Amino acid sequence: MSEAVIETRGLTKRFRRVVAVDHLDLTIYRGEIFGLLGPDSAGKTTTLRLLCGLMRPTEGTARVAGFDTVHQAEALKRQIGYMPQQFSLYGDLTVMENLLFFADIFDVREPERSQRIERLLRFAGLIEFIGRRSAYLSGGMKQKLALACALLHQPPILLLDEPTTGVDPVSRREFWQILTELHLAGVTLVITTPYMDEAERCTRVGLMYQGRLMVCDTPTRIRQMIEGEVIELQVGAFRQARQLLQDEPGVLEIQTYGEMLHLIVDNAAARLPAIAARLKEAGIPVLSMRQTRARMEEAFISLIRRQNARIQAEMTPPGAESHGE
Numbered sequence: 001m002s003e004a005v006i007e008t009r010g011l012t013k014r015f016r017r018v019v020a021v022d023h024l025d026l027t028i029y030r031g032e033i034f035g036l037l038g039p040d041s042a043g044k045t046t047t048l049r050l051l052c053g054l055m056r057p058t059e060g061t062a063r064v065a066g067f068d069t070v071h072q073a074e075a076l077k078r079q080i081g082y083m084p085q086q087f088s089l090y091g092d093l094t095v096m097e098n099l100l101f102f103a104d105i106f107d108v109r110e111p112e113r114s115q116r117i118e119r120l121l122r123f124a125g126l127i128e129f130i131g132r133r134s135a136y137l138s139g140g141m142k143q144k145l146a147l148a149c150a151l152l153h154q155p156p157i158l159l160l161d162e163p164t165t166g167v168d169p170v171s172r173r174e175f176w177q178i179l180t181e182l183h184l185a186g187v188t189l190v191i192t193t194p195y196m197d198e199a200e201r202c203t204r205v206g207l208m209y210q211g212r213l214m215v216c217d218t219p220t221r222i223r224q225m226i227e228g229e230v231i232e233l234q235v236g237a238f239r240q241a242r243q244l245l246q247d248e249p250g251v252l253e254i255q256t257y258g259e260m261l262h263l264i265v266d267n268a269a270a271r272l273p274a275i276a277a278r279l280k281e282a283g284i285p286v287l288s289m290r291q292t293r294a295r296m297e298e299a300f301i302s303l304i305r306r307q308n309a310r311i312q313a314e315m316t317p318p319g320a321e322s323h324g325e
């Protein structure tokens with residue numbers, strides 16, 4: 001393994017009663033594309049802000065690029081580029097003016113300044129737009145400009161908070177091409193994203209939930225964590241089918257994806273005929289039914305569900321379930 005560039009130990013941030021980040025132990029190695037995932041409010045943004053030294057932890061420590069995020073925050077700033085979730089470019093400023101503004105902030109002077117700006121404009125495909133006010137850029141272009149601004153001081157570590165949320169698929173692909181080039185150039189990337197296809201491109205991903213890191217591994221190993229196999233099912237009567245199959249032998253869990261049901265079963269091949277028969281018996285038309293490969297998303301939902309079940313069980317005193325209200 002290469003050298004650890006981010007290391008947190010017991011990193012915790014509380015906001016009154018909310019524990020946004022709860023004893024996080026995270027190690028990220030040089031050159032990784034590390035994906036931080038998790039539902040809304042999981043603590044992803046707070047984690048990135050702690051790593052940037054923008055916020056003091058309530059407890060615990062974080063070292064980034066060898067610097068303590070609390071005591072060496074100034075030195076740390078030169079080592080990291082941070083793209084916040086709500087990145088505020090100056091809408092009234094042009095593309096070029098925004099870049100110059102960030103060059104000033106990071107004290108990037110001539111002759112490097114012009115050379116870097118030119119290279120970044122090319123890199124981000126923004127060369128034709130230098131005179132356009134950033135308020136009039138498309139969503140994808142805004143994000144590319146924001147990334148260019150975060151790269152001006154050539155940081156070896158980049159922290160990106162949902163950089164592609166709400167960006168169209170073509171721009172998302174372009175954005176990832178840039179990230180891939182940065183990765184190949186040896187930059188360490190930490191990225192939060194709600195998109196599972198992006199998570200699959202990471203060297204490792206960490207799933208956060210309620211401030212805790214529930215799992216941290218390669219996408220392949222996370223997919224293997226699902227206990228069972230997946231049957232993808234499209235039916236006429238979606239809710240009815242869900243209800244019906246809940247108690248079907250071998251069905252461990254049912255997840256919904258739009259109009260699709262994903263049945264997590266102990267053995268897909270063995271259970272398929274009985275499931276088909278059950279649906280037929282109930283008069284539910286089957287539009288499609290097939291075994292599919294478990295994705296990271298199923299594994300995550302399954303892990304979160306199991307975690308919730310554990311919490312529920314801990315909170316329910318023994319015997320309480322049988323009494324009712």
Ligand SMILES: Nc1ncnc2c1ncn2[C@@H]1O[C@H](COP(=O)(O)OP(=O)(O)OP(=O)(O)O)[C@@H](O)[C@H]1O
Pocket residue numbers: 015018019020038039040041042043044045046047085
């Ligand atoms: N400055 C703050 N003051 C009070 N509570 C905060 C503050 N920042 C975050 N929180 C709370 O901490 C928790 C974690 O928030 P955070 O923004 O880190 O989550 P997130 O995983 O980035 O969520 P999202 O996917 O919505 O961006 C939430 O409950 C949030 O309300």
Ligand SMILES: [Mg+2]
Pocket residue numbers: 044045046085161
């Ligand atoms: Mg966030």
